[in-house]
Amino acid sequence: MADRFILADDPIALPKGAWAKTERRTLRRGSQPVFSLTQGRHRPYLFPVYTPLGFAVTSECPADHPHHNSFWIASDHVDCWMPAAAGRKEQYTYNFYVDETFQGRAPGRILQTNASGEETPGGGYRITQTMEWRGPVEWAALEGRLAAREQRLLDLKTIEGAYVIDVESRLSAAEWDLSLGPTRHAYFNLRVAESIAVTSGGRVRDDRGHSGGEAVSGSGARWVHYNGPVGGGHWAGLALFPDPRDHRDPYWFVSDWGVVTVGPFRLEKRDIRQGETMALRYRVILHDGDLAADAIAAHYASYLASLS
Template sequence: MSGNAIKQLLLLIAATLVLSLPPAVMADIFMIKQVDGGLEVIKDGKLLTRYLTKSGAKPVLWPLIGPHGNEITRAYPMRDAGEHERNDHVHHRSFWFTHGNVNGVDFWAETEGHGNIIHKGFTIAKGGDTAVIETKNDWVDSKGKKVCEDVRRLTFGKSGGAYWIDFDTTVTASEGELLFGDTKEGSFGVRVAGTMKVTSKMGGKIVNQQGDEDLQAWGKASPWVDYVGPVKGNTVGIAIMNHPTSFRYPTYWHVRTYGLFTANPFGLHHFKNSNDVDGSHKMAKGETMKLRYRVYVHKGDTEAAKIAAQFKVYQGVKK
C-alpha cells in the first residue's frame, strides 16, 4: 500500500471515530476557532461567545449567548441598540475588565485622555471538555506609556443545562509603584441584555447572597450576585461569584438596575458614602494582585438555578 493510500485510510478511520462518538460525548466538547479580531468559543457546534482583542479601549467578550441560544449581554455599542437597550455608557461593552483610576489613568471610560488595554498575545487557546483562553495585556496611558500589565485566563465549562466562565487575572506592577484608586468606576463585569434589566419592568431582578434585592444590592459586599430577567420569552440569569482566594474577598458590587453589573473591591468611599474609608490598593514594583470570578449563566431564577449551591461548588475549586 502506498504512503498516500495509508494516509487516506488513517483519515477515514479518524473521521469514523469522531462520527461514531455518542451525542452526549460530542456535546461536551468546546472548540476554539481563530477569526478576524480574536477567537470564537464554540459549544455543541454553536457560537458561545467571541473574545475580541480590541473593542473600544479594551478586550471584551461579545456576544454572550445564553442557554436558550439568545444574546444575554447588551449589543451596543458593538451593534445598534437592541430591544429595551439604551445607547448610553459606550464603555459598557458586554463583558470586560478595567478600572477607572490606575496611577491616575482612567481605563474605565472612553472619554478624552483615557487609557487603553492592549492585547499582546494569546498564550493558551485550546478546547476539549473545557476551553481555556489565556492572554497577556499591557495597560498604557493616552500617550502610549505602559502603566502595568496583566495575564488573564478564561476557562469555559458546563454544569447541567448551565455553563460557566472562570475569569482569573493577575495584575503586575511591572513598571513601578502601582495604585488602583478608590472609585466606583470598575472593575470586572457585564452589561446585561436590555430586557433583563430591572428598569425595563419586565421581571428583571438583582439578588445577592444575603437577600438584598435590586437597588439595595448596590455597594454591598457579597460572595455572589445574580441578575435574572427575560430574554425572548425565557427567564435566564447571569450570576457572578467571587472566589475566596480573590483579592479582598468578598468583593463589593457596582450593580445597577439599568443593567450594569460589576464586581469592584476598590470603591469603598463611594459604596459606604464616607470619606473616612479608602479602598485604594498600592503595589510596589513587581508585586501582583489576583482577582478571581466565575460567571455562571443559567436558566430560570436564582432559586431554580440553585445559585447558593453552585457557589459552594465554586468555593471548593482550588486556585
C-alpha cells in the same frame, strides 16, 4: 466530537489595502457559539456571550454608557509613580474605565497582545490572554506609557443548563510602581442584555435576599444574580461570584438598568510594586431558565468547595 470547543477567527472581508483596528475570535462548542473574544478600540472584552440554549445575556456599548462592554475588566483611578529628578517620584494619573477623559484622568487603552486556547481535562476549555495597559499618546510617549501588564485566564466548563466561566486577572506593574483606586469604577464588570434588566422586567438579587440595584449595591453581598425574559417565553441570566480570598468585603455597584460591578478597592487604593502581581478571581454562571435563589446558592457553595 460534536461537543468539542474550538476557538477560531471571525474573518471580515475588507477592500484591498484596508484593515480593521479591532478583531473578534469566537469560541464554539460544536457549531454553537459560546462567546467571542473581542478587541475593541479601547479594551478587550467578551461579546456576544450566550447561554447553552443560545440566548445572548449581555449588552455591548449601550447608548447610555458606551464604555460598558458586556463582560470586561477595567479600572478608573490608575496612578503610575514615575521616577523623577533627585530620587523623587511623580504621579501620572490615567483612566482605563471610560474611553474619554473622566474625572480629569486621560483615557488609556488595554490591548491584547496574544490569545491562545487549549482543551482541559473533563471537557473544559482554557483561554490565556496577555495584555498591555497603555496610557494615552502624550509628549515623550507616542505609543502611550506602559502602565501595567496583564495575564487573563478564562476557564470554561459546562454543567446542566449552564456555562461556568472562571476568570483570573493577574495584573503586574511595568517599569514603575502602580496604584489602583480608591474607586467604585473597578474591577470586574457585566452589562446585562436590555431584556434582562429590571427596567425591562428582569430581576436582580443577592445572597441576603435583597432585590433591586439600590438594595444590592454597597458592601455585604457574596454573590449577585441577574435574570429575566429573553424572548419566546424563555428566561435566562447570569450570576457573579467574586473569590472570597481576594475580596474579603467586596464592594458592588448594581443598577436596575443593567450594570454589575464588583471590586476590592472601593475605600482604599491597592499598590502594586515593580516585580509584584495582583491576582483577582471571579466565577460567572451563564444559565438558562428562571433559577431560584436556592439554586444560585448551591452554585456558590460548589464554588467555595472548589477553592478548598
